[in-house]
Amino acid sequence: MNALRRLWRSAGFRLAAHYALLVGITMLAALAIIYLQTVGVLHQRMARQVSTTAQQLATLLEREGADAVVREIERTLADGRSTDQEMLLLVDAQGRRLAGNLDTLPAPGADGQRQVLRKGRSVRAWLVVRPVAQGHVLVVGSDLSDQQALEELIVSASAAAAFVAMLLLAGGVFVFRQELERSVGAVRRTAARIALGDLRHRVPLSEDDDEFALLEQDVNTMLDRIQSLMDGVRHVSDTIAHELRTPLTRILARLRAADDDGADAGQRRAAIRTAIAELEDLNRVFGKLLQIAEAEAGAQRGRFGAVALHTIADDVVELYGAVAEAQGATVLREPCEALQVRGDRELLAGVAANLLDNALKYGGPTCTVRVGTEARDGWGLLTVQDDGPGVPEADRTRIGTRFVRLRPQVGGHGLGLAGVQAVVALHGGRVHYEDAQPGLRVRVELPAAGT
Incomplete structure (x- = not known):
């Protein structure tokens, strides 16, 4: 759990995981649309076909009678075309079976999927049960076994595709995180070295020409600028310590001489005037240094x-x-x-x-x-x-x-x-x-x- 929590704290892992989640949702939505569209088209096609057949047989019954319908049902079931899928039944007003391949008359109800008995076996079918002329009841349907097998095949293929896609996404998350860690990690390691005082360290430049390569170049440029400024500060500090020691020592010596009991008023005034002049000169030096510092900092x-x-x-x-x-x-x-x-x-x-x-x-x-x-x-x-x-x-x-x-x-x-x-x-x-x-x-x- 702790390892997972540490992994989730990684920005690269979170970004890759969110991307994988979005891709996964998109893929599942696409598979669901494909499944629904495929099954829906098959259902619509079967419903139209069954309804059309039922309408044709009902019309034939009205025009030519029950015997013509019986002959048409027997011919249809014997022609060898989709015989294992077709379901037909004609029952007279007394409930006697006149023709067809269903064992019993299904209960009246809305058109749709039902369980029926055919040759002693219970099968699922799409049925249309209609009362027709002369009190007869006509049943037309189609076996859904092949369609169910096709639906199961689509579901299995979708599940397999989803599983493979998830594996690829998991691998992509790992690769993405490693790549992000490689690029960002180099910047982090350089920042850590800089924080320890090694201003000479730089981010190793990658051979790619992407955003991370531009970031590495910008970071190195920034570090070059920081090192230049720090070198300038050190140089100024060292030089000030060296350059100012002499005039300050000279000023101090003159003021001490003026403070001596044996010094007359003229010597004291001369020492004070000289000290003032040299201090004003030092003040100008510091003013110029401050101006240089402001310019280098970009303050204006x-x-x-x-x-x-x-x-x-x-x-x-x-x-x-x-x-x-x-x-x-x-x-x-x-x-x-x-x-x-x-x-x-x-x-x-x-x-x-x-x-x-x-x-x-x-x-x-x-x-x-x-x-x-x-x-x-x-x-x-x-x-x-x-x-x-x-x-x-x-x-x-x-x-x-x-x-x-x-x-x-x-x-x-x-x-x-x-x-x-x-x-x-x-x-x-x-x-x-x-x-x-x-x-x-x-x-x-x-x-x-x-x-």
């Missing part, structure tokens, strides 16, 4: 709408015009193709501003930066290209990693491009870093509005 997708990317690029170029002029750099707006993308205007403006700021910072004092927008194959492209020293190919894979600075002598915390990549990923886009010969070209691909 609800605000997405159609955004004119070319207008954003125009505004950012205008905003940085004074900065570029101050360092002797040139910012060109080319190519300048109008295009619409779907996203958040503020986030995309931050992407463009960050890329242009980086290009001016790393391109050099008199660099030329080109900011372009163009549409290509259903994508909106934002490119920011400088003609500075560029980035060696071996280091391009490290661009965008949190707290990684390829040129430490240039100020910053290594979070700008990490934020760019997070925002672009939030929009379903991609970031590419290419050699501009000279300089670096950053190409951002975003899905065009309406795609």
Whole structure:
């Protein structure tokens, strides 16, 4: 009983059992319809035949008399056609048997199945008992033995078919449950391994191209995303612990020095100002980290709408015009193709501003930066290209990693491009870093509005 209860708790078994029950009911209904239709047709045919024969003999009696009916009954019973099934009897007004193969006159009653005596044997027959002209009683019937044998054969065949079908259904339930358990079990085992902390484990992909294969692919994609996020969290945690220890230690040392009894008021004010500046810098770092985390979590997708990317690029170029002029750099707006993308205007403006700021910072004092927008194959492209020293190919894979600075002598915390990549990923886009010969070209691909 416990084993059956555990088996019933299986969703695959319940689903297969319900399916088998529906198929079984449908099959039994079909067999019942076939049986009733077959037997009904045979009964209707026999009833029509018996009624027709009775009507013909009654008419013959009225026209030609009892002797003609006697001769017709004797001829019919002697012609050798269905003699073992035909039942005929003519009785006069005094109850004397004139002709026929029945031993006794059945009691009057409605047309239908009755037990009668024929040649000393009780048989079941379909009978019509009719009073006719001159007080005679005419009995016409047909033996139901062959029909009963046919009905029994149909019932036996239906029972055998039902038994075989039930065996097949039982086997189908087992196979269905095993197949479902094989597919779902792989996902369950992977989930159990993931719950134990093994984020590298994945669902083995089947060779089939069905719903379960798509589920396995989706689960693996989800696990890849989870592992990527967890790796990012671990990296951020480790980096924060490493990167923040130095400024916090520096702040603590300055505040302790300011707290020393021998420190004058000027030293204390300088220590406090320096501590405030460094704490504000740390606050900006945490703000950027929170922005990256929000973008990676997809928290701002609800605000997405159609955004004119070319207008954003125009505004950012205008905003940085004074900065570029101050360092002797040139910012060109080319190519300048109008295009619409779907996203958040503020986030995309931050992407463009960050890329242009980086290009001016790393391109050099008199660099030329080109900011372009163009549409290509259903994508909106934002490119920011400088003609500075560029980035060696071996280091391009490290661009965008949190707290990684390829040129430490240039100020910053290594979070700008990490934020760019997070925002672009939030929009379903991609970031590419290419050699501009000279300089670096950053190409951002975003899905065009309406795609």
